[in-house]
Amino acid sequence: MSLAHESHLNVWAEPFPGANYLRQTMAVAEADIRKLIHDPVELFTRMVQPVLWLLIFGQVFNRARAIPTGGISYLDFMAPGILAQSVLFGAIFYGISLIWERDLGIVQKYLVSPAPRSTLVLGRAISSTVRSLCQMVFVYLLSYILHIQLRFGIFALAGVVLSVMLGSAIFSTFSLIIACLVKSRERFMGIGQVLTMPLFFASNAIYPLSLMPAWLRVVSKVNPLSYQVDALRTLMIVGSTTSFGLGKDFLMQFVAFAVVVVVATKLYPTIVI
Amino acid sequence: MENTAPSTNVIEVLSLTRRYGALIAVDHLNFSVASGTTFGLLGPNGAGKSTLIKMLTTLLPPSEGTAKISGFDLVQHPELVRKKIGYVSQMLSADGDLTGYENLLISAKLYGMPRSERSTRIAQALEFMDLAHVSGKLVGQYSGGMIRRLEIAQSMLHRPSVLFMDEPSVGLDPSAKRSVWERIGELRREFGTTILMTTHDMEEADHLCDMVAVMHRGVLAAMDTPAALKAQVGAEASLDDVFIHFTGAAISEGGELKDVARTRITSQRLG
Numbered sequence: 246m247s248l249a250h251e252s253h254l255n256v257w258a259e260p261f262p263g264a265n266y267l268r269q270t271m272a273v274a275e276a277d278i279r280k281l282i283h284d285p286v287e288l289f290t291r292m293v294q295p296v297l298w299l300l301i302f303g304q305v306f307n308r309a310r311a312i313p314t315g316g317i318s319y320l321d322f323m324a325p326g327i328l329a330q331s332v333l334f335g336a337i338f339y340g341i342s343l344i345w346e347r348d349l350g351i352v353q354k355y356l357v358s359p360a361p362r363s364t365l366v367l368g369r370a371i372s373s374t375v376r377s378l379c380q381m382v383f384v385y386l387l388s389y390i391l392h393i394q395l396r397f398g399i400f401a402l403a404g405v406v407l408s409v410m411l412g413s414a415i416f417s418t419f420s421l422i423i424a425c426l427v428k429s430r431e432r433f434m435g436i437g438q439v440l441t442m443p444l445f446f447a448s449n450a451i452y453p454l455s456l457m458p459a460w461l462r463v464v465s466k467v468n469p470l471s472y473q474v475d476a477l478r479t480l481m482i483v484g485s486t487t488s489f490g491l492g493k494d495f496l497m498q499f500v501a502f503a504v505v506v507v508v509a510t511k512l513y514p515t516i517v518i
Numbered sequence: 519m520e521n522t523a524p525s526t527n528v529i530e531v532l533s534l535t536r537r538y539g540a541l542i543a544v545d546h547l548n549f550s551v552a553s554g555t556t557f558g559l560l561g562p563n564g565a566g567k568s569t570l571i572k573m574l575t576t577l578l579p580p581s582e583g584t585a586k587i588s589g590f591d592l593v594q595h596p597e598l599v600r601k602k603i604g605y606v607s608q609m610l611s612a613d614g615d616l617t618g619y620e621n622l623l624i625s626a627k628l629y630g631m632p633r634s635e636r637s638t639r640i641a642q643a644l645e646f647m648d649l650a651h652v653s654g655k656l657v658g659q660y661s662g663g664m665i666r667r668l669e670i671a672q673s674m675l676h677r678p679s680v681l682f683m684d685e686p687s688v689g690l691d692p693s694a695k696r697s698v699w700e701r702i703g704e705l706r707r708e709f710g711t712t713i714l715m716t717t718h719d720m721e722e723a724d725h726l727c728d729m730v731a732v733m734h735r736g737v738l739a740a741m742d743t744p745a746a747l748k749a750q751v752g753a754e755a756s757l758d759d760v761f762i763h764f765t766g767a768a769i770s771e772g773g774e775l776k777d778v779a780r781t782r783i784t785s786q787r788l789g
């Protein structure tokens with residue numbers, strides 16, 4: 246059996262500049278997506294929460310009419326918030342897989358490879374967006390069944406897709422940062438629990454900013470989730486109005502993503518130390 | 519910057535040091551490994567072998583000192599070093615939630631291998647490691663020996679100049695061990711890969727290594743060819759005797775507890 250006579254140099258021409266970077270990023274995402282295909286159970290368990298919120302909480306408050314929603318029904322108002330919430334809850338525990346894979350020695354294999362550290366972070370962000378898009382399809386189905394006034398224009402849908410992906414990328418990368426800081430599964434679970442609820446309640450997901458006390462409104466305005474919800478609400482629901490403007494919504498989401506990627510890239514190699 | 523002369527040292531360790539708090543796990547080490555040779559690191563549990571390998575593979579930043587791998591400085595150019603090395607870690611760590619083929623595929627892509635190159639190399643590697651028939655199975659269902667062979671294939675896919683192996687045959691039965699040894703020997707002959715490996719298995723060191731160093735408490739207590747080391751200790755000495763001579767009774771004392779823990783981790787991965 247002969248394996249010899251190939252080049253030992255490993256210098257392959259790139260078809261275009263950045264091709265390698267892209268290939269490495271997608272390889273990281275692909276590993277995770279292939280795992281999801283081998284075992285998709287997680288996708289189904291993620292569907293439970295939005296059903297409960299929309300069916301129980303949503304139905305009750307829809308009748309109560311206690312919350313000013315600017316001309317649309319409360320169910321219409323909250324559906325985009327619940328989509329954002331299910332994306333957030335799915336993404337915020339994503340970092341635990343990094344700790345888990347570190348304990349198994351898998352992360353070390355990625356780190357000894359020449360792939361730039363940022364591809365390791367971006368690849369994981371991309372794989373988390375795939376999960377979130379599955380959630381989006383499900384929340385749309387559910388909303389349709391509940392007669393929520395959905396917009397189906399092509400640009401509106403494209404905007405929702407983009408915002409869902411950004412939200413998932415932001416919070417899953419934020420979760421990587423936490424994993425790199427706390428390093429152990431137990432501490433991570435603790436912190437994850439502590440973070441999700443404040444992120445959710447200090448946002449406009451299930452009530453408008455106008456109902457909040459001043460201090461909470463300030464917190465909400467630095468919470469990326471608020472901008473995601475605002476974009477989703479504007480693009481998803483017929484007759485809703487934007488609080489910040491779509492331009493600012495997307496700008497803030499991109500800025501938040503850039504910040505977490507830079508920090509996560511810096512911290513990622515420390516997970517194995 | 520690149521090392522041009524092929525027959526020189528591919529690994530040069532220069533006063534390399536790692537501290538954990540007050541503990542000095544690796545203590546100002548200096549040694550080198552000649553191109554194409556296999557270098558074995560022996561030493562009791564906690565001697566600092568894995569810590570040394572983690573630094574040489576850029577996973578762990580040194581507290582002091584550096585090393586040159588294929589002429590590239592570890593501290594200044596880790597990204598260049600990574601292109602030159604392969605790593606088989608002490609843990610069985612192929613991804614159990616992916617198939618054998620997928621493990622190799624992802625690796626190939628991380629190393630920037632184009633599609634045409636990938637498929638031939640992966641097919642060859644699976645064939646060579648005798649894993650072709652299980653390549654579509656999840657690695658979680660592999661035996662320890664199969665995982666190890668897969669990991670060695672994975673670490674060699676990009677044809678590294680230097681391969682680091684941390685206890686490559688730990689937890690394997692005698693026949694699985696033999697088959698891993700054969701593969702290692704063959705890879706070395708085919709590609710002239712320089713290998714730095716650690717082991718607790720004296721037979722393995724005798725079988726595979728051109729040079730052996732005995733590490734103890736972060737320093738090298740001895741370093742020579744296996745034959746010369748044995749001669750140094752006594753006429754009828756084995757490498758076991760060499761080990762005991764240079765490290766005291768450490769293997770039976772400090773050893774036990776961590777050994778048990780490691781076997782448990784291994785069996786967890788296998789079970």
Ligand SMILES: Nc1ncnc2c1ncn2[C@@H]1O[C@H](COP(=O)(O)OP(=O)(O)OP(=O)(O)O)[C@@H](O)[C@H]1O
Pocket residue numbers: 518538541543561562563564565566567568569570608776
């Ligand atoms: N992350 C860490 N934090 C603190 N101390 C550590 C850490 N990793 C290793 N050590 C200590 O450094 C010393 C060297 O450990 P190392 O794992 O390098 O030994 P080893 O020679 O590989 O042992 P073994 O044969 O058991 O694998 C040990 O005393 C160990 O307890």
Ligand SMILES: [Mg+2]
Pocket residue numbers: 567568569608684
């Ligand atoms: Mg070790």
